Amino acid sequence: MRITALILAAGVLAGPALADAGRLTHPWPNGDALAAAEQRHVTWPSSSPFTPWDQMIGNGAPTEATGTLFLPRRAAGAPPPPAVVMLHGSGGVLGPRELTYGRQFAAMGITALAIDSFAARRDRGTSFIDRLLNITESMLLADAYAALRWLGEQGYADPRRVALVGFSYGAMATMYALNEGAAAAFAPGGERFAAHAAFYGPCIASFEDERTTGAPLLILYGTEDELIDPARCAETAESFRRGGSEVEVIAYEGAAHQWDGGWGPRRIGSLLNGCRLHLERDGTVRDLRSGLPMAGSFSRRVILALCVERTPYLINADPAVRERSNADLGRFLARAFGAG
Numbered sequence: 001m002r003i004t005a006l007i008l009a010a011g012v013l014a015g016p017a018l019a020d021a022g023r024l025t026h027p028w029p030n031g032d033a034l035a036a037a038e039q040r041h042v043t044w045p046s047s048s049p050f051t052p053w054d055q056m057i058g059n060g061a062p063t064e065a066t067g068t069l070f071l072p073r074r075a076a077g078a079p080p081p082p083a084v085v086m087l088h089g090s091g092g093v094l095g096p097r098e099l100t101y102g103r104q105f106a107a108m109g110i111t112a113l114a115i116d117s118f119a120a121r122r123d124r125g126t127s128f129i130d131r132l133l134n135i136t137e138s139m140l141l142a143d144a145y146a147a148l149r150w151l152g153e154q155g156y157a158d159p160r161r162v163a164l165v166g167f168s169y170g171a172m173a174t175m176y177a178l179n180e181g182a183a184a185a186f187a188p189g190g191e192r193f194a195a196h197a198a199f200y201g202p203c204i205a206s207f208e209d210e211r212t213t214g215a216p217l218l219i220l221y222g223t224e225d226e227l228i229d230p231a232r233c234a235e236t237a238e239s240f241r242r243g244g245s246e247v248e249v250i251a252y253e254g255a256a257h258q259w260d261g262g263w264g265p266r267r268i269g270s271l272l273n274g275c276r277l278h279l280e281r282d283g284t285v286r287d288l289r290s291g292l293p294m295a296g297s298f299s300r301r302v303i304l305a306l307c308v309e310r311t312p313y314l315i316n317a318d319p320a321v322r323e324r325s326n327a328d329l330g331r332f333l334a335r336a337f338g339a340g
Contacts, residue, residue, distance in 0.1 A: 021082050021161075021337040023108040024330035034103035038071040042113075044150035046143045048121060050136055051294060053283030055185045065143040066120045068093070070102035070112040071156065082337040083111035083157030085147050085193075087140050087170025089258070090132055090269065092118050096262025096317070097167060104326075110337075111157045115143050128269075132169075133297050133304070138285075140166075140173035145186040148193060161337045163195040165329070168227075168258065171201025175219075176279070178240060180211040185283055195336035197329055200225055200257050203233040204275040206288075212243035218332045219247065220325055222255025226313040229273050250328055256316040260325065264316030275307035 049060030072081055084105050086098045093099065098114035105112035117140045124134040144164055152159030166174030176182050178196045197218040217240055221228045230251065237247040256264070276288040285294040287303040294300050 021108070021110060021334050024110075024334040024337075025327075026330075028104050028326045028330065029107040030104070033107050034100070036073075037103040037106040038073075039103070040069045040071070042067055042069045044146055046120070046146040048124075048139050049142055050296060051138050051283060051285045052141075052182050052185045052279065053285075055138060055142065056283045060142065063120055063139075063142070065115065065117070065146055067113050067115040067143075067147070068099060068102060069156070070106040070114075072106045072109045072111060080152075080155055080158045081109055081111050082161035082163070082194075082333075083113065083151055084163050084165055084333070085144055085151075086112065086114045087144060087164070087166035087173050088114070088116065088118070089168030089170055089261075090128065091261075092116065094261050097258075097260050101165075111151065113147055113151065115140070115147060117143050133301055136294075136300070137169070137173040137176055140170060141177050141182060141186050144173070144177060144193075145183070145191060148187070148191050149189070152191075159191065161194050163197065163333055163336055164193040165197045165199070166201060167199045167260075168201060171198035172205065174198045175201060175203075175217070175236065175240075176205060178212050178215060178217055178245060179207050179209070179243070179279065180213050181207070181209045181281060181283070182279065183213050195333060197332060199260070199325070200228065202227050202272045202275075203229065203236040204272055205236070205277050205279060206239060207243070208278065208280045210239050210243040212240055212245040214244050216246040216332070216336060217248070218329065219249045220252070220328065221250075222252045222257065222259060222321065224254055224314070225257045226311075227257055227272060232273075248332065250325075252321045252324060255318055255321045256314045258315040259318040259321040261315060262317050265314060266316070267312035267314055269312055271309040271311050271313055272307070274309060275304070277303075 043064045046063045046065035047060035048063045049055035093116045102112040125131040151157040192213045200221045240247045278286045
């Protein structure tokens with residue numbers, strides 16, 4: 001009886017945040033349940049390669065990556081929990097999105113890290129256009145893979161159970177990160193994410209070498225998202241399947257871009273649907289329309305000028321769709337973490 005009482009008391013003191021990843025398949029916590037999440041501003045060493053080719057040859061300025069770390073409560077001596085690393089969209093880290101997801105994950109017993117790749121590189125651009133020209137998907141990849149190593153080294157997460165989740169611009173990088181050639185460039189030590197989830201990411205990239213890391217991929221988008229070409233995303237999914245990954249694609253009927261961003265209805269940005277970028281075996285990123293390699297800010301500006309349509313697209317928060325995507329992401333992550 002005394003032993004049972006002690007175990008029960010420990011469970012009460014630890015609270016629901018110590019629940020394992022199985023909580024992901026239940027309704028996600030909100031409101032007061034999120035207030036207790038421990039939140040820290042953190043930094044870790046990264047770099048700023050313009051392309052994977054730059055990473056391969058060591059041509060990336062050392063960078064101090066930055067982000068917000070959300071830590072679940074853990075019993076003394078408990079093994080490191082699984083984790084989710086998040087990559088933001090072109091608008092940066094959003095309170096209703098990355099920071100809210102971070103608190104939700106922590107409340108469910110999962111470490112979360114919301115990377116702010118723009119804040120770490122303010123010297124490269126503070127305006128919307130300058131950031132997109134000078135802070136590339138490869139820099140987001142560098143931060144993500146460096147974070148994967150750092151989380152394991154610090155004991156914040158089980159490095160074998162870390163998922164990469166990206167939103168819009170960050171979703172493009174998340175899909176890039178699934179390619180084995182890209183992963184080998186950014187993590188030659190063999191560190192790999194256990195799963196990849198892409199929220200409303202334009203499917204504009206293809207790969208000369210289609211081999212993946214073998215991790216599963218979840219692609220989520222809305223049928224009313226003007227940035228999404230469903231046929232292109234179907235092609236992307238098939239490419240990743242040929243490369244060795246299980247891929248699930250879910251389209252939410254009537255949903256627009258950024259249903260979980262807390263804003264809308266509102267029109268922002270420009271359409272990227274006409275862009276076709278190709279990652280070659282040597283790490284070169286090439287525009288398939290013009291044949292130009294993306295070698296720096298000037299060539300990136302030229303390439304984007306040729307393929308970007310200066311038409312703003314609709315963003316619109318939709319709590320009902322967010323609830324559905326929480327359930328779909330939770331189910332996906334639970335399987336990846338071995339809890340479902």
